[in-house]
Amino acid sequence: MATIKDVAERAGVAPSTVSYVLSGSRKISEETTSAVRAAIAELGYHPRASARTLRSARSEVLVLAVPREPGKYRAMDGRFAIEISDAARGHGYDVLMMTDPDGVGGLRRIAGSGLADAAILMAVAQEDPRVAALRDLRFPTALLGHGDERDEAELSWVDLDWEAAVALAVRETAAAGHRRIVFWASADHEIAARRGYAMHGLDGARLAARETGAEVRVRPSAADEAALRARLRSALAARPAPTALIVQHLIPLPVLLSEVAAMGLRVPEDLAVVLVGSLPEEHGTQALPRIDLPVGQMSAAIARLAVEAIGQTPPRHELIAPRLAPGPGIVPPSPASR
Amino acid sequence: MATIKDVAERAGVAPSTVSYVLSGSRKISEETTSAVRAAIAELGYHPRASARTLRSARSEVLVLAVPREPGKYRAMDGRFAIEISDAARGHGYDVLMMTDPDGVGGLRRIAGSGLADAAILMAVAQEDPRVAALRDLRFPTALLGHGDERDEAELSWVDLDWEAAVALAVRETAAAGHRRIVFWASADHEIAARRGYAMHGLDGARLAARETGAEVRVRPSAADEAALRARLRSALAARPAPTALIVQHLIPLPVLLSEVAAMGLRVPEDLAVVLVGSLPEEHGTQALPRIDLPVGQMSAAIARLAVEAIGQTPPRHELIAPRLAPGPGIVPPSPASR
DNA sequence: TCGATTCGACGAAGCGCTTCGACAACGGAG
DNA sequence: CTCCGTTGTCGAAGCGCTTCGTCGAATCGA
Numbered sequence: 001m002a003t004i005k006d007v008a009e010r011a012g013v014a015p016s017t018v019s020y021v022l023s024g025s026r027k028i029s030e031e032t033t034s035a036v037r038a039a040i041a042e043l044g045y046h047p048r049a050s051a052r053t054l055r056s057a058r059s060e061v062l063v064l065a066v067p068r069e070p071g072k073y074r075a076m077d078g079r080f081a082i083e084i085s086d087a088a089r090g091h092g093y094d095v096l097m098m099t100d101p102d103g104v105g106g107l108r109r110i111a112g113s114g115l116a117d118a119a120i121l122m123a124v125a126q127e128d129p130r131v132a133a134l135r136d137l138r139f140p141t142a143l144l145g146h147g148d149e150r151d152e153a154e155l156s157w158v159d160l161d162w163e164a165a166v167a168l169a170v171r172e173t174a175a176a177g178h179r180r181i182v183f184w185a186s187a188d189h190e191i192a193a194r195r196g197y198a199m200h201g202l203d204g205a206r207l208a209a210r211e212t213g214a215e216v217r218v219r220p221s222a223a224d225e226a227a228l229r230a231r232l233r234s235a236l237a238a239r240p241a242p243t244a245l246i247v248q249h250l251i252p253l254p255v256l257l258s259e260v261a262a263m264g265l266r267v268p269e270d271l272a273v274v275l276v277g278s279l280p281e282e283h284g285t286q287a288l289p290r291i292d293l294p295v296g297q298m299s300a301a302i303a304r305l306a307v308e309a310i311g312q313t314p315p316r317h318e319l320i321a322p323r324l325a326p327g328p329g330i331v332p333p334s335p336a337s338r
Numbered sequence: 339m340a341t342i343k344d345v346a347e348r349a350g351v352a353p354s355t356v357s358y359v360l361s362g363s364r365k366i367s368e369e370t371t372s373a374v375r376a377a378i379a380e381l382g383y384h385p386r387a388s389a390r391t392l393r394s395a396r397s398e399v400l401v402l403a404v405p406r407e408p409g410k411y412r413a414m415d416g417r418f419a420i421e422i423s424d425a426a427r428g429h430g431y432d433v434l435m436m437t438d439p440d441g442v443g444g445l446r447r448i449a450g451s452g453l454a455d456a457a458i459l460m461a462v463a464q465e466d467p468r469v470a471a472l473r474d475l476r477f478p479t480a481l482l483g484h485g486d487e488r489d490e491a492e493l494s495w496v497d498l499d500w501e502a503a504v505a506l507a508v509r510e511t512a513a514a515g516h517r518r519i520v521f522w523a524s525a526d527h528e529i530a531a532r533r534g535y536a537m538h539g540l541d542g543a544r545l546a547a548r549e550t551g552a553e554v555r556v557r558p559s560a561a562d563e564a565a566l567r568a569r570l571r572s573a574l575a576a577r578p579a580p581t582a583l584i585v586q587h588l589i590p591l592p593v594l595l596s597e598v599a600a601m602g603l604r605v606p607e608d609l610a611v612v613l614v615g616s617l618p619e620e621h622g623t624q625a626l627p628r629i630d631l632p633v634g635q636m637s638a639a640i641a642r643l644a645v646e647a648i649g650q651t652p653p654r655h656e657l658i659a660p661r662l663a664p665g666p667g668i669v670p671p672s673p674a675s676r
Numbered sequence: 677t678c679g680a681t682t683c684g685a686c687g688a689a690g691c692g693c694t695t696c697g698a699c700a701a702c703g704g705a706g
Numbered sequence: 707c708t709c710c711g712t713t714g715t716c717g718a719a720g721c722g723c724t725t726c727g728t729c730g731a732a733t734c735g736a
Contacts, residue, residue, distance in 0.1 A: 361695095385692080390692085
């Protein structure tokens with residue numbers, strides 16, 4: 001592999017001159033510059049990243065802590081990982097994945113070894129030990145999602161405003177004429193873990209229920225398919241029958257829809273279904289009114305905040321306002337069911 | 339941040355001694371070893387990765403080239419990325435994501451700068467320019483998926499045996515008594531791009547059709563939802579009616595199933611549905627007989643092959659045998675439809 | 677014409693680590 | 707008692723890059 005010395009020799013200059021051509025931090029004559037550039041092109045030279053990092057104490061790498069529960073996979077995580085990587089490149093950074101089930105150990109290793117300049121944490125939980133560890137190391141960090149006020153005052157984060165998102169869904173549904181609404185919230189275990197999106201979603205539903213006067217029954221989702229079906233069936237079997245279903249826990253959406261169909265309910269004539277959030281693949285959901293998770297916007301924001309954090313700027317928080325996706329509107333309840 | 343010199347001073351030894359304790363490449367007395375270990379623990383010392391890499395020309399990082407068509411996201415890619423990262427850690431490697439739409443430029447940059455020791459390429463196409471670029475750089479490379487014989491003789495790869503997988507699905511379906519089968523193949527654009535899995539899947543269907551004597555109608559899938567529905571409807575409307583549907587293009591599965599339901603066909607009584615491959619989220623598919631994509635097994639294999647390739651070993655190829663997933667079997671056709 | 681200034685390029689130091697050769701200290705063999 | 711092999715540790719070199727101080731040459735004003 002070619003080194004800066006090789007380039008210098010070929011161009012007939014000193015290594016430092018090559019370096020200055022590359023960085024532009026000192027003036028180099030037109031003539032010398034083009035000789036150096038020619039030599040670089042001929043040799044296919046790339047500066048060795050390790051040497052740069054050793055000198056400058058900057059790796060131009062972000063580490064992304066991907067949530068990892070053994071045996072489980074949340075489809076959205078992969079999508080975020082890829083989009084964040086895209087966004088980071090726009091700032092000149094590469095992204096290293098950290099999927100160790102023991103997130104703390106992995107982050108210590110990577111932060112300690114200088115492999116990365118900053119960390120992005122996904123799926124942060126209440127009193128997350130990773131947050132504490134990174135703070136102790138004084139390692140620049142940005143969080144995707146929020147919830148725990150104490151930790152987060154000192155760190156940057158980005159999140160969809162889940163409270164506003166669910167509130168918006170309820171408001172729009174009520175505005176379409178629905179008076180009896182089921183809100184299918186996050187799953188039991190997410191609520192038990194007090195995940196930010198789960199908590200904020202519940203808040204939004206309550207808020208908008210008060211505001212609109214509609215009757216909103218909140219039902220937590222379940223990881224287990226049988227439980228899920230039973231719970232949905234009982235929620236929809238209430239009389240007078242609910243006319244709209246707002247779903248935040250989208251992962252088992254096919255199951256939910258199949259159960260709705262099995263009950264003989266047509267969507268949207270008998271039951272309006274509104275989604276809050278997104279699945280990574282959009283197939284089969286475009287037909288439903290929904291409030292999308294702005295993955296691209298969130299990814300761009302988290303990459304930006306992580307890069308900023310390297311520069312010791314004070315922490316910033318971005319709460320993204322929800323928007324109803326363009327597409328089908330919410331169908332009013334049938335006259336018979338009012 | 340603590341350096342090896344700090345550790346050495348604290349332990350009252352030379353820096354080289356600390357290095358030897360860490361690497362174990364020379365014998366160091368019990369006494370000195372424990373003094374060094376104590377100093378390391380007290381200072382929270384981690385060797386600087388850049389310095390190591392500079393000396394040893396080994397970064398202990400793999401670069402993963404994630405396929406990236408702007409605006410599109412294939413749900414399986416994220417899942418593979420995460421599982422490959424997991425597997426690589428087992429070999430002591432971290433994984434860097436490369437999501438540049440211009441894959442060649444990104445790989446040149448990363449390979450040239452020594453940021454990674456080997457590359458893993460996902461979704462390799464016929465005459466993929468990335469493969470050529472990496473070969474020119476003599477950069478260790480492993481491919482996930484296969485298709486183009488010429489390139490691949492020199493490189494390691496892993497793949498599910500798609501031909502055998504589809505053939506197995508057809509065989510099992512025929513064995514259950516079905517004589518008129520629709521094979522829902524990869525999408526038009528995948529076939530046009532001559533993707534390995536698409537080609538091999540078609541081969542498998544033809545092979546097993548000859549073998550079993552069943553009538554297998556091959557229908558390519560489509561990216562566009564309307565086209566998809568129309569095509570499926572016409573395939574299933576043939577008379578005498580097909581009694582089984584084998585699906586390789588799973589991404590729009592919800593759409594397919596909803597169209598089947600819309601035609602008034604019950605699954606599996608009127609139409610047996612068999613899946614080949616997997617979606618990243620299993621919700622809603624467990625109920626169907628299927629041949630899973632062995633993501634974990636493939637990820638483990640590709641990580642292993644990539645690490646091996648660093649050691650200049652000759653290329654190896656792993657073709658993974660398909661297996662019918664445990665779960666519901668294939669329901670025979672109803673007597674009336676025979 | 678001569679000192680002062682500017683311009684462009686150079687040389688060397690040093691980032692933190694590994695590794696090779698050297699070298700005390702020690703013990704056993706001759 | 708000397709010699710030599712072993713054992714455990716040290717010192718220095720060097721990986722490739724950036725950056726600071728320096729310096730010759732060209733330029734300019736007086």
